[in-house]
Amino acid sequence: MEARYSYLSHLECSVCHRPFDADQLQTISPCCARPLLAQYNLTEIARHITRDDIARREATMWRYHELLPVRDVQHVVTLGEGMTPLLAAPRLAPDGMEREARLLIKDEGQNPTGSFKARGMAAAVSRAVELGVSGLATPTAGNAGAAMAAYAARAGKPAYVVAPDDAPEACIEQARLYGAEVELIAGLISDAGRVASNVAQQRGWFNVATLREPYRAEGKKTMGMELAEQLGWRLPDAIIYPAGGGTGIVGMWKAFAELRQLRWIANNERLPKMIIVQAQGCAPLVQAFQTGKDEAEPWPGNAAHTSAAGLRVPSAIGDILILRAVRESGGTALSVSDDAMMRMQYYAAQRAGMLIAIEAAATLAAYAELLATHFLTPADETVLFFTGSGLPEVGVLAKNAG
Numbered sequence: 001m002e003a004r005y006s007y008l009s010h011l012e013c014s015v016c017h018r019p020f021d022a023d024q025l026q027t028i029s030p031c032c033a034r035p036l037l038a039q040y041n042l043t044e045i046a047r048h049i050t051r052d053d054i055a056r057r058e059a060t061m062w063r064y065h066e067l068l069p070v071r072d073v074q075h076v077v078t079l080g081e082g083m084t085p086l087l088a089a090p091r092l093a094p095d096g097m098e099r100e101a102r103l104l105i106k107d108e109g110q111n112p113t114g115s116f117k118a119r120g121m122a123a124a125v126s127r128a129v130e131l132g133v134s135g136l137a138t139p140t141a142g143n144a145g146a147a148m149a150a151y152a153a154r155a156g157k158p159a160y161v162v163a164p165d166d167a168p169e170a171c172i173e174q175a176r177l178y179g180a181e182v183e184l185i186a187g188l189i190s191d192a193g194r195v196a197s198n199v200a201q202q203r204g205w206f207n208v209a210t211l212r213e214p215y216r217a218e219g220k221k222t223m224g225m226e227l228a229e230q231l232g233w234r235l236p237d238a239i240i241y242p243a244g245g246g247t248g249i250v251g252m253w254k255a256f257a258e259l260r261q262l263r264w265i266a267n268n269e270r271l272p273k274m275i276i277v278q279a280q281g282c283a284p285l286v287q288a289f290q291t292g293k294d295e296a297e298p299w300p301g302n303a304a305h306t307s308a309a310g311l312r313v314p315s316a317i318g319d320i321l322i323l324r325a326v327r328e329s330g331g332t333a334l335s336v337s338d339d340a341m342m343r344m345q346y347y348a349a350q351r352a353g354m355l356i357a358i359e360a361a362a363t364l365a366a367y368a369e370l371l372a373t374h375f376l377t378p379a380d381e382t383v384l385f386f387t388g389s390g391l392p393e394v395g396v397l398a399k400n401a402g
Contacts, residue, residue: 003048006071011036011214014321022069025131027212028317035211035318037254038069038218042261051233051264059083061119061222067258068123068222069215075130077155079112081122082222086230086383091351093378094368102381103367104236106227109356109389113174116223116387117147120247123219124208125151133157135205139192141244141309142171143357143388148208149180160199162192168309170392188304189244189313210245211318217251224255227383233265235272237380238331240363240370242387243276243285244313246322253325272383273376274331276322277366279306279338282314285322289333295319307338310359310388332375340365345390345397355397357388 011020013029014037020026022038029036045066057063061082070076085107093101108116125148128136137160138148145161152159159180163172164187175182185195193209200207210216228235235256241248253274259265278286282304288296299314306312316322326333344361348354363384370376390397 005065005073006068007041007045007066008069008071009039009041012039023131025128025133025206026214027207035217035250035321036214038214040067040258042258046262051229054229061122061219061226064222064225067225069127069218070123070130072130075126077126077129077151078122079118079150079154081111081118083226084108084110086227089352092348092364094371097371097378101378104381104383105354106223106383106385107354108223108385108387109360113143113147113150114389114391115143115147115357116220116248116385117143118150119219119222120144120216121147121151121208121219124213124215125155125157127215128206128208129155129157133206135159135203136208137162137196137200137203137205138208139163139189139196140167140171141189141312142168143310144210145180145182146171146174146178149175149178152180153178160196160203160205162195162199164188164192166309168392190298190315210247211250217247217254220248220251221255223248223385224252225259228256228259228265235265235269236383238273238275238376238382239385240275240277240366240382241385242311242359242362243278243322244311244316244359246276246285246316246318248385248387249274249276249325250318250321253321253329271329274325274329275366275370276326276331276333277362278333278335279308279311279341279362280335281306281338282312283335284314285316285319286333286335288319288323289326294323296323308341308358308362310357311362332370334366334369336362336365336369342400349390354386355390355394356386357390357393360386360388360390
């Protein structure tokens with residue numbers, strides 16, 4: 001078989017594994033009302049592509065294009081996303097542990113639009129354009145809307161973004177600058193989701209809400225592929241990730257399974273402990289993990305409160321997949337306070353020269369707690385995902401510091 005740009009074969013229900021056509025626009029599975037996941041012909045990829053081939057390609061997430069859903073390179077909508085730095089950061093370990101800490105940072109704030117959301121939207125918008133959409137809509141807590149608006153502008157497609165009225169102003173203004181129509185509503189991201197769905201239906205546009213279409217997770221999975229490649233095709237002992245919708249965990253866990261099947265990482269390679277951190281004021285996945293449930297009950301809307309807008313997600317449609325990854329990996333789930341996150345923003349800036357979003361700072365707070373409880377040791381090679389830049393928050397940070 002001749003080498004192809006993408007080896008996408010079909011979509012599959014994440015619960016019952018029923019197959020669906022990948023060349024039709026799809027949302028959630030009609031059988032189980034759960035996310036659809038993209039599947040690839042991994043046997044053919046292994047036959048045609050090697051890790052050395054990957055190493056010679058451009059330093060963007062599209063270096064893994066055989067494992068991404070866009071069939072024709074002319075439909076790739078890119079701003080150069082991916083291949084973010086993996087930085088050693090022992091000085092971010094708690095005092096007294098710096099010398100022995102094997103702490104690494106995946107700095108997703110260096111993506112276009114300033115967050116990891118660029119990866120998911122690059123994949124989702126590219127595939128939607130390839131399948132002929134006339135416009136795009138999304139709910140957002142902030143960064144996703146900015147990213148979608150940027151990639152829609154890049155593709156020449158109209159965009160509609162709906163967000164809670166207390167979403168970060170910098171993200172909302174970004175979306176407007178990219179030319180998106182922005183609507184602010186009273187309520188949470190779940191309320192914004194219903195509005196975005198209705199608007200998309202009325203206009204005949206496509207809704208790229210988190211895990212309600214199959215391809216944002218594919219963009220996010222490249223975080224796991226890059227991590228393996230940057231470590232010489234091996235994996236760390238633990239990954240700490242701030243989970244709102246949790247697509248990054250779903251994507252990375254999928255990436256590790258695909259890399260194993262391709263034998264790009266060894267079959268006996270121990271997979272990382274997948275650790276999710278949420279805000280104490282909105283922690284449905286943590287609550288489900290701690291009570292042994294396979295699904296997360298929605299956090300009461302009027303009780304969801306945190307300054308970390310990206311973590312104020314009362315219900316995650318990928319809850320089953322996220323909790324499965326955490327448990328299968330021997331990981332854990334914990335929540336941290338807003339005060340702890342804010343302290344860690346200043347800590348990261350002053351100890352490592354990294355200005356990070358409050359959601360990213362949650363991983364540092366979690367790392368300190370996991371060391372204190374001995375779930376992790378400083379000798380465990382641990383990767384924190386700093387999912388966004390703190391530059392949009394610099395005014396607030398400076399004001400609070402003053």
